[in-house]
Amino acid sequence: MIKNVFILSLLLFFAACSEKPLTQNLDGKALLESKCASCHDINMPPKISDNELAPPIMAVSFHVHNFVKPTDESQRTSKAIEFVTDYIFNPSLKKSFCDEDSLERYGLMPSQKNKLTKDEAKAIALYMFTNFTQENLIVIQKKQAAFDALDAGEKIAIKHRCLGCHGVNIKKVGPSLVEIADKYSQNKDEIIKSIRNGSKGIWSKGAVMPAFEKMEDEELEILTEWILKTNKS
Ligand code: HEC
Ligand code: HEC
Incomplete structure (x- = not known):
């Protein structure tokens, strides 16, 4: 009996692991809230503030998605995910797509090494480019306009x-x-x-x-x- 239970849990363990890649089991939204929101505004559309510490995540997402240079247009989103996953750990003035004035105002983003894993960073980046999109912004703005009226x-x-x-x-x-x-x-x-x-x-x-x-x-x-x-x- 005990042996069977052991084998069963072993099977379940492998089933759970082989089912999906790791990032799909991570909650990108929750991770963004806990790992990035202390500096980046994560509202959609962002709440404007005079003393923000970093550009809002919506701006970052639009920005990076527009400025990465994929060899093939169909790779734009995966290239953007790659950029963010790298930037989280290895930020640099050269890599940043922020304009000079903003960089001067905010200062360089401190590396988040040891604050999250690579898989968590990937899950955040994946969430950024599925949630903070032009299409979603239009939907949200229409709903807001309907509510305002x-x-x-x-x-x-x-x-x-x-x-x-x-x-x-x-x-x-x-x-x-x-x-x-x-x-x-x-x-x-x-x-x-x-x-x-x-x-x-x-x-x-x-x-x-x-x-x-x-x-x-x-x-x-x-x-x-x-x-x-x-x-x-
Ligand atoms: C301690 C504050 C802080 C934290 C925490 C932080 N950032 Fe940043 N981030 C900044 C600042 C400041 C900038 C603007 C300067 C720059 O580009 O490095 C920035 C810029 C960026 C950029 C580049 C923007 C561009 O347009 O090129 C990305 C991408 C980014 N952050 C993603 C993230 C993500 C994802 C997280 C959460 C894992 C995060 N940041 C956590 C402060 C922070
Ligand atoms: C959980 C369900 C529920 C919610 C939430 C609720 N109501 Fe009601 N309401 C009822 C029910 C059930 C009745 C009928 C009660 C009865 O038979 O006396 C009722 C009755 C009423 C009545 C008539 C009472 C009377 O004296 O004839 C008014 C007015 C009313 N609700 C207004 C509101 C307003 C305004 C709100 C929001 C602020 C609200 N209700 C929220 C369930 C709800």
Whole structure:
């Protein structure tokens, strides 16, 4: 019995090892956060700051991807991955694609030798060139623009996850917002009270509406105004 268990775990060990190359088992995103984010901003798009220590990772990714010189265009991404994997351990003013002014402002990146393994560096580089791409930036900017265009009240509803339980037009766990607006069209204070204190037993027997005790008065007001408007469009 003990022998069988031993052989089984040995088999599992080899199966796990032979399945994928090592970098695919490493989490490039988590590694980027823990190994690079202390100096490089890793938001997409980056948060602008006056006293940044290094160029944002999105800028680095776009940069390196544009400036590496592959012999064959189809090799551009693998060449970029190779560049970053090397740069992490062996940075130099000559290799850097940063312009002179930036290099002067930031100073050379200190080598990260002994702070991560080569495989970890590769996993980070792979993640950089799959996540920080022009296509992804466009998708994110479109989503952001759509969110910015929303009514202030709807933004608050999204922030507090009201829409997980209430559809605007459809009933989910709780009644639709349109139904609520119809019922309380002349009774705004009732809505405010329900959001603040929660509610149960009014719309159904089982499901409970949680209390949002800590929501700011101003937010609550804007949110309630928006709910009351949902049956008017
Ligand atoms: C201690 C701060 C610091 C840490 C940690 C750091 N960097 Fe840098 N990095 C810099 C600075 C400063 C620059 C700009 C100067 C230069 O190009 O060397 C830079 C530049 C780079 C460049 C070259 C940019 C270009 O356009 O040529 C790459 C690639 C890079 N970093 C990747 C990484 C990755 C990946 C990590 C995480 C493993 C990391 N860095 C961790 C400070 C840091
Ligand atoms: C976990 C699910 C859930 C979340 C999250 C939730 N609700 Fe509800 N809500 C309910 C349920 C269930 C009811 C019906 C309760 C009842 O029958 O009294 C309800 C009822 C309501 C009512 C009507 C209460 C009454 O007195 O008739 C309002 C108004 C309301 N929700 C607003 C909101 C707002 C605004 C948010 C976000 C800040 C929110 N809800 C978040 C589940 C939820």
